[in-house]
Amino acid sequence: xxxxxxxxxxxxxxxxxxxxxxxxxxxxxxxxxxxxxxxxxxxxxxxxxxxxxxxxxxxxxxxxxxxxxxxxxxxxxxxxxxxxxxxxxxxxxxxxxxxxxxxxxxxxxxxxxxxxxxxxxxxxxxxxxxxxxxxxxxxxxxxxxxxxxxxxxxxxxxxxxxxxxxxxxxxxxxxxxxxxxxxxxxxxxxxxxxxxxxxxxxxxxxxxxxxxxxxxxxxxxxxxxxxxxxxxxxxxxxxxxxxxxxxxxxxxxxxxxxxxxxxxxxxxxxxxxxxxxxxxxxxxxxxxxxxxxxxxxxxxxxxxxxxxxxxxxxxxxxxxxxxxxxxxxxxxxx
Amino acid sequence: xxxxxxxxxxxxxxxxxxxxxxxxxxxxxxxxxxxxxxxxxxxxxxxxxxxxxxxxxxxxxxxxxxxxxxxxxxxxxxxxxxxxxxxxxxxxxxxxxxxxxxxxxxxxxxxxxxxxxxxxxxxxxxxxxxxxxxxxxxxxxxxxxxxxxxxxxxxxxxxxxxxxxxxxxxxxxxxxxxxxxxxxxxxxxxxxxxxxxxxxxxxxxxxxxxxxxxxxxxxxxxxxxxxxxxxxxxxxxxxxxxxxxxxxxxxxxxxxxxxxxxxxxxxxxxxxxxxxxxxxxxxxx
Numbered sequence: 001x002x003x004x005x006x007x008x009x010x011x012x013x014x015x016x017x018x019x020x021x022x023x024x025x026x027x028x029x030x031x032x033x034x035x036x037x038x039x040x041x042x043x044x045x046x047x048x049x050x051x052x053x054x055x056x057x058x059x060x061x062x063x064x065x066x067x068x069x070x071x072x073x074x075x076x077x078x079x080x081x082x083x084x085x086x087x088x089x090x091x092x093x094x095x096x097x098x099x100x101x102x103x104x105x106x107x108x109x110x111x112x113x114x115x116x117x118x119x120x121x122x123x124x125x126x127x128x129x130x131x132x133x134x135x136x137x138x139x140x141x142x143x144x145x146x147x148x149x150x151x152x153x154x155x156x157x158x159x160x161x162x163x164x165x166x167x168x169x170x171x172x173x174x175x176x177x178x179x180x181x182x183x184x185x186x187x188x189x190x191x192x193x194x195x196x197x198x199x200x201x202x203x204x205x206x207x208x209x210x211x212x213x214x215x216x217x218x219x220x221x222x223x224x225x226x227x228x229x230x231x232x233x234x235x236x237x238x239x240x241x242x243x244x245x246x247x248x249x250x251x252x253x254x255x256x257x258x259x260x261x262x263x264x265x266x267x268x269x270x271x272x273x274x275x276x277x278x279x280x281x282x283x284x285x286x287x288x289x290x291x292x293x294x295x296x297x298x299x300x301x302x303x304x305x306x307x308x309x310x311x312x313x314x315x316x317x318x319x320x321x322x323x324x325x326x327x328x329x330x331x332x333x334x
Numbered sequence: 335x336x337x338x339x340x341x342x343x344x345x346x347x348x349x350x351x352x353x354x355x356x357x358x359x360x361x362x363x364x365x366x367x368x369x370x371x372x373x374x375x376x377x378x379x380x381x382x383x384x385x386x387x388x389x390x391x392x393x394x395x396x397x398x399x400x401x402x403x404x405x406x407x408x409x410x411x412x413x414x415x416x417x418x419x420x421x422x423x424x425x426x427x428x429x430x431x432x433x434x435x436x437x438x439x440x441x442x443x444x445x446x447x448x449x450x451x452x453x454x455x456x457x458x459x460x461x462x463x464x465x466x467x468x469x470x471x472x473x474x475x476x477x478x479x480x481x482x483x484x485x486x487x488x489x490x491x492x493x494x495x496x497x498x499x500x501x502x503x504x505x506x507x508x509x510x511x512x513x514x515x516x517x518x519x520x521x522x523x524x525x526x527x528x529x530x531x532x533x534x535x536x537x538x539x540x541x542x543x544x545x546x547x548x549x550x551x552x553x554x555x556x557x558x559x560x561x562x563x564x565x566x567x568x569x570x571x572x573x574x575x576x577x578x579x580x581x582x583x584x585x586x587x588x589x590x591x592x593x594x595x596x597x598x599x600x601x602x603x604x605x606x607x608x609x610x611x612x613x614x615x616x617x618x619x
Contacts, residue, residue, distance in 0.1 A: 018450045025454070029463050154598030155591055156544030158551055162566075163587070170575060218602075265452050265487075272457035276548050290458060291552060294465050302465050306458040313455045 007331050011321045015314050022310035027080050030303065031073070038063045063299075089304035094296035100304040103289060108308070110180055111285035114201060115274050118208040119263075125209070126216025127259055131252045133217070134224025146217060153214025157273035161207040161280040168203060176200050178282035204281045208273055219262060223255040257328045264320040268313050342607060349603035355596030359589065363412055366405035371398070373406040373560045385581050392581035395572040400585060407560040408589055414477055414546050414561065415539035421481035422538060423488070423531055430489040431519045431527065434496025445493070451486035459483070460545065464554040473559050476549070480542050488534040492527050499523050529608050536601035540594055547590060562590045 042059055083089060089100040126149070133142040152160060169177040181196045227233060228251060236246050275287030282288060286305055293301035325331040342349040371378050377397035385392040391400035433444040463479055464471055499505060499522075508518045543562075549555050550563025557564050569575075569582040 014446060014449060017446055018453050021447065021450045022454045022459075025459055026462060029459065030466050150598075150602075151595065154540055154594040156548060156594070158544075158548040159587060159591065159594075166575065166583075268453050268455040271455045272545075275457050276552075279552070290461060294461060294552075294554065299465070302462055306462045309455045309458045314453060317453050 004325060004331065007325065008322070011318060014321075015318045018314040018317070019311055022314070023081070023084055023307060026303065026306050026310070027077060031076070084307055087308075089300045089307070092293075092298055092301045094293065094298040094301065100301050103301060104286065104304055104308050107284060107286045107289045108312075110283060111274060111278065111287065112312075114204055114208075114278070114283065114285060115270065117201070118205040118274075119212070119267075119270055121205065122209045122212035123216055123259075123263055126213045127220045127252075127256065129213075130217040130220025131224050131247065131255065134221040134255075135228060135247050135251060137225065146221065149214040149217040151214075152210045153218070155211065157207065157211050158276045158280065160211050161204075161277045164203055164207050164210075165280055175203055177203060180284040200283075204274075204277050204283050207277050207280075208270070211273060212270065215266070216259065216262075219259060220255060223258065224251055227251050227255055260320065260324055260327055264317045264324075267316050267320070271309065271313050338607070342603065346603045346606070348599045348606075352596045352599030352603060355592050356600065359408060359593050359596065360412070362405055362589070363409035364405075366402070366409045369402040369405060371402055373403060374558060382577075382579055391585045392579070394568070394582050395574065395577070395579060396568065400581065403560060404562075404565065404585055404589060407562050407565050407586065408593070410473070410559060411543055411546065411561045411563075411590070412593070414473065415543040417474075417477045418481045418484060418542035419535045419538045421478065422485040423535060425481065425485040426488040426492055426534075427524070427527065427531065429485065430492025431496050431523055433489070434493040435500050435515065435519060435523065437497070437500070441493070445490070448486045448489050448493075451483065452490070454483075456480075456483050457545070457548075460549060461554060464549065471554075472556050473561075476546070476555055477542075480545060484538060484542060488531070488538065491530060491534060495527050495530060496523055499526055529604075533601050533604035533608060536597045536604070540597045540601075543590070543593065562586050 038060055042056060042063065087101055091097045092100050092103055095103060129142065129145055129149070133139070133146050136142060165177055168175045176199060180200050181193065233246060233250055236250055237243075241250070274285070275290060277283070278285045278287035279291045286309065290302065290305045293305065343353065344350075366373075375398070379389065379393045379397055379399050381393055381395050381397040383389050383393045389399055389401060391404060393399055394403070429444055429448065433441045433448075460476075460479065460483075463476075467475070504522060505518060508522050513521070546555070546561060547563035547566070550557065550561055551566050551570070553567050555561075555564070557567060565586045566583060569579070569586075572579070572582075574580070574582040
């Protein structure tokens with residue numbers, strides 16, 4: 001057995017491993033704490049206003065069941081996995097009795113669409129500009145673009161989003177800085193609603209793109225400037241092949257292969273960035289949900305989102321891995 | 335080594351700019367040792383005073399002199415980055431060298447775990463960690479946690495170098511002259527790997543400081559130890575922007591951006607120094 005099936009199996013195995021280790025980390029983190037999460041939640045929930053002792057007793061009982069703290073460590077571990085497997089994290093504590101899965105399901109499309117659009121845009125634009133900059137190395141415009149992309153690259157997502165918020169929220173208020181669409185607008189697929197969706201997504205996408213662009217740009221530029229010195233490129237140039245064709249199908253095509261691997265490796269980091277960007281701009285996705293769940297002391301929601309993110313990010317990586325052989329035919333024959 | 339640094343300073347503008355930025359930041363952080371106020375005292379100066387000669391960076395709404403407070407914050411932030419980098423470097427070195435040298439099953443097992451740590455979204459896990467620790471969360475605990483999660487990318491890089499070192503003749507010589515695996519790794523292979531480790535250290539410090547700032551801005555750390563993120567957190571808590579106290583936000587952001595850009599420039603220029611092919615590209619030949 002060689003070629004694609006082997007590749008497929010190893011990738012699937014890696015996916016399973018990522019999910020397995022990720023969920024185990026979540027289990028260890030939640031169980032290695034010196035604090036009793038049940039008492040913690042009760043303290044958080046009863047912080048404001050007085051609650052009768054009977055109600056607290058009832059709460060304690062139901063929380064213990066919910067957290068899977070009944071029985072020994074082994075039993076807890078098994079019940080933890082059972083809940084993950086069926087995707088049932090019980091009701092949310094802050095939005096009782098809405099199930100956690102409903103809340104996550106409502107937020108997930110926002111995050112997924114934000115991530116897909118911004119990541120594709122950033123990746124394509126960064127690679128294109130970087131490829132051009134590596135090939136036409138003397139162009140002053142591309143050099144300037146390089147400096148600009150590199151200046152934003154090392155700054156963390158939060159700071160960039162925050163700076164955009166200040167610029168477009170206080171200094172020059174032309175773009176909406178909060179929410180996913182205009183308030184009180186009927187959620188149908190009318191052109192006004194879609195327009196409002198687009199306008200509200202500009203700043204989150206822009207801040208994700210500003211940070212992400214530099215990495216792809218620099219990676220592609222150095223790959224391309226190495227490839228153009230290869231013999232087959234020189235040969236093509238001497239043979240009179242059009243420069244545009246050389247760039248597109250001789251140079252960029254080969255340079256894209258490691259960039260796709262890079263994309264798969266950085267999905268997790270981009271997801272981290274999306275969480276914080278959503279929070280800054282009040283975008284109604286998983287990130288905003290996660291952070292407000294922490295503030296509300298909603299254990300089941302935090303745990304649910306962490307688990308779902310681990311699975312979702314590994315799925316995205318798996319998807320990229322499965323598309324990879326289309327770009328790199330060597331995987332198919334090996 | 336000093337010659338290399340001197341040449342880099344003279345001929346590599348990125349390196350020189352990075353060194354200047356970081357020296358400024360480091361010198362400023364050292365000022366904290368001369369601060370007239372302890373970092374956690376509030377209402378020692380009149381609140382909400384804009385930058386002036388008496389208070390070069392203004393004062394906060396909590397009556398703290400921002401100039402001295404910020405010097406504590408940047409010191410803690412830098413220290414955090416360095417602690418995370420040192421611990422995670424040790425992990426990355428051990429795992430990378432062992433995987434690269436052993437090859438076979440050990441290599442495959444270690445790299446599967448390694449790839450897992452690259453892929454897993456760390457932010458939700460760190461948030462979960464804060465959620466279960468709450469007030470027991472401390473600066474050191476967060477550093478330890480992040481070091482345990484942040485070694486993977488560099489371990490892969492180190493492994494790829496170690497793999498090529500294994501096929502070199504001096505490794506064979508070492509084996510035949512009866513050196514133990516540990517001796518070969520530490521005495522023979524480590525020196526070759528160190529330049530790469532230095533360059534990735536800068537990126538790792540950037541990464542950990544970035545995450546620390548993000549977590550503290552949300553209040554997901556020990557908010558009584560001043561760091562850059564904690565400063566911005568308190569500024570947000572007092573709605574500094576709406577109240578027009580822009581200096582409370584501006585100076586921390588400026589300082590942390592200087593740190594990021596400085597570290598990044600160092601990492602990029604060191605990479606160029608290690609990989610001579612890209613140095614050729616810079617001269618335009």
